[in-house]
Amino acid sequence: MPEHPETDDLSAEVIGIIAETQRIPAETISIDSTLEQLKIDSLDGINIVFALEEKFGINIPDEGVQNMRSVRDIVEGVRGVVEETNQTVPPGVA
Amino acid sequence: MNRVAVTGLGLVCALGNTVPECWNRLAAGETGIAQLKDPGNPPYKFQKGAEARSFNASDHFTERDLIMLERFAQLATVAAREAVAQSGLSFNGDLADKSAVITGSSIGGQFTEEEGYLRLYKDGNPRIAPLTIPRTMANAGASRISFEFGIHGPAYTVSTACSSSNHALGQAFWLVRSGQATAALAGGSEAVFSEGLLRAWEAMRVVSPDVCRPFSTDRKGLTLGEGGGMLVLENWERAKARGATILGEIVGFGMSSDAYHITQPSSDGPAKAMLWALQDAGRSAADIDYINAHGTGTLANDVTESEAIRRIFPNHSTSLLVSSTKSMHGHTLGAAGAIEAIATILALNHGIVPPTVNCTSVDPACGLDVVPNTPRLADLEFAMSNTFAFGGLNAALIMRRA
Numbered sequence: 001m002p003e004h005p006e007t008d009d010l011s012a013e014v015i016g017i018i019a020e021t022q023r024i025p026a027e028t029i030s031i032d033s034t035l036e037q038l039k040i041d042s043l044d045g046i047n048i049v050f051a052l053e054e055k056f057g058i059n060i061p062d063e064g065v066q067n068m069r070s071v072r073d074i075v076e077g078v079r080g081v082v083e084e085t086n087q088t089v090p091p092g093v094a
Numbered sequence: 095m096n097r098v099a100v101t102g103l104g105l106v107c108a109l110g111n112t113v114p115e116c117w118n119r120l121a122a123g124e125t126g127i128a129q130l131k132d133p134g135n136p137p138y139k140f141q142k143g144a145e146a147r148s149f150n151a152s153d154h155f156t157e158r159d160l161i162m163l164e165r166f167a168q169l170a171t172v173a174a175r176e177a178v179a180q181s182g183l184s185f186n187g188d189l190a191d192k193s194a195v196i197t198g199s200s201i202g203g204q205f206t207e208e209e210g211y212l213r214l215y216k217d218g219n220p221r222i223a224p225l226t227i228p229r230t231m232a233n234a235g236a237s238r239i240s241f242e243f244g245i246h247g248p249a250y251t252v253s254t255a256c257s258s259s260n261h262a263l264g265q266a267f268w269l270v271r272s273g274q275a276t277a278a279l280a281g282g283s284e285a286v287f288s289e290g291l292l293r294a295w296e297a298m299r300v301v302s303p304d305v306c307r308p309f310s311t312d313r314k315g316l317t318l319g320e321g322g323g324m325l326v327l328e329n330w331e332r333a334k335a336r337g338a339t340i341l342g343e344i345v346g347f348g349m350s351s352d353a354y355h356i357t358q359p360s361s362d363g364p365a366k367a368m369l370w371a372l373q374d375a376g377r378s379a380a381d382i383d384y385i386n387a388h389g390t391g392t393l394a395n396d397v398t399e400s401e402a403i404r405r406i407f408p409n410h411s412t413s414l415l416v417s418s419t420k421s422m423h424g425h426t427l428g429a430a431g432a433i434e435a436i437a438t439i440l441a442l443n444h445g446i447v448p449p450t451v452n453c454t455s456v457d458p459a460c461g462l463d464v465v466p467n468t469p470r471l472a473d474l475e476f477a478m479s480n481t482f483a484f485g486g487l488n489a490a491l492i493m494r495r496a
């Protein structure tokens with residue numbers, strides 16, 4: 001089982017992915033930035049979610065995506081799914 | 095009924111990234127067909143293609159734009175920009191609502207689709223790139239063009255294989271002629287050099303292992319090409335009133351279906367399309383000075399097209415010139431009608447017929463003056479551009495010198 005990302009690491013990683021996907025400098029993104037402030041529309045949002053799913057090997061549910069309004073929402077959403085995923089022990093591993 | 099002026103042209107293909115670049119080469123009989131950049135592994139049975147090599151997407155679009163735009167939509171958009179710039183039109187006020195965008199594309203965004211399939215079926219990864227749908231949709235070019243220029247009238251895409259953009263132009267011509275639209279941006283684009291598509295064409299056994307030699311006895315098939323062509327059509331009186339430079343006039347359009355065979359051409363369908371285009375224009379066959387033929391370079395097309403032309407045009411053995419510019423820009427499928435309409439308008443304008451190059455010896459079974467190898471100076475007033483698609487769908491567009 002890989003190391004669980006630390007809180008700050010996770011935020012930084014998510015911000016890095018948003019920056020890369022949106023082609024904007026990471027310094028312009030803070031944990032409290034809203035998606036509106038970052039000019040992230042719904043289509044950009046699904047690109048970001050796709051990149052996050054790839055990066056963390058998770059599945060973010062559609063209803064979770066629809067409620068994301070800020071970078072913090074995304075970070076917490078990812079954290080929730082990552083934790084849930086890590087708690088589910090794959091069959092045969094235990 | 096309104097007269098329909100052509101006030102802008104835009105073109106990207108193997109011959110260049112602008113209309114003047116492409117025309118200089120067409121008028122000089124220079125081919126854009128070259129060795130394929132990627133020979134394939136195992137190598138494709140054909141190694142020649144008309145790739146738009148000097149087209150560099152990042153010269154024209156931001157990285158963010160490119161997330162949304164597949165190559166075929168990029169080609170349509172860049173061609174549309176050139177055409178609109180030449181026309182001098184701004185789509186403001188009423189004109190925004192009274193203008194149309196009609197594009198042709200035979201396959202849409204093939205690269206994205208293939209990437210998706212690779213992940214899905216080869217890598218067993220069920221997670222597909224999230225913008226696969228908007229990137230692959232065949233109307234991606236039409237949509238991009240309409241929002242880039244703020245055009246709010248009818249906007250759609252026609253997909254009739256190799257006739258796609260000729261059908262698009264015909265529809266746009268009728269919209270402007272009837273007054274339903276004041277102006278229209280019409281044409282089409284295609285990006286064919288994806289591995290899956292090249293293998294599919296290989297399997298059809300219609301692509302030449304050699305270059306494309308239309309109407310030549312030793313022709314061995316077509317050569318694929320990529321590109322985009324867009325035209326600005328405009329109500330003639332409005333164009334005149336605003337002092338626009340009128341590059342040509344569209345005067346007639348005809349379309350027909352062979353209702354015969356999915357790939358085997360027939361001469362009856364093409365003959366009907368040509369005849370109906372003449373009737374639509376109110377012209378007789380003898381008025382036509384030049385035909386930009388479908389002329390794919392396949393054994394079947396060139397002989398049946400020639401037969402249809404000889405049947406409809408009594409002047410075929412005396413004054414009618416026919417050439418296939420596919421010998422220079424390749425067969426661009428859904429973009430063919432648009433690229434060839436542009437070539438035809440420029441031929442009328444300059445009084446130069448672009449030749450059929452790579453013609454070793456004209457097939458006597460074709461029996462036409464196909465302007466082999468050398469451009470011809472000619473006083474032209476009316477010209478026709480033909481496209482005949484797999485599925486037996488035919489279109490003929492008639493243009494007049496301005």
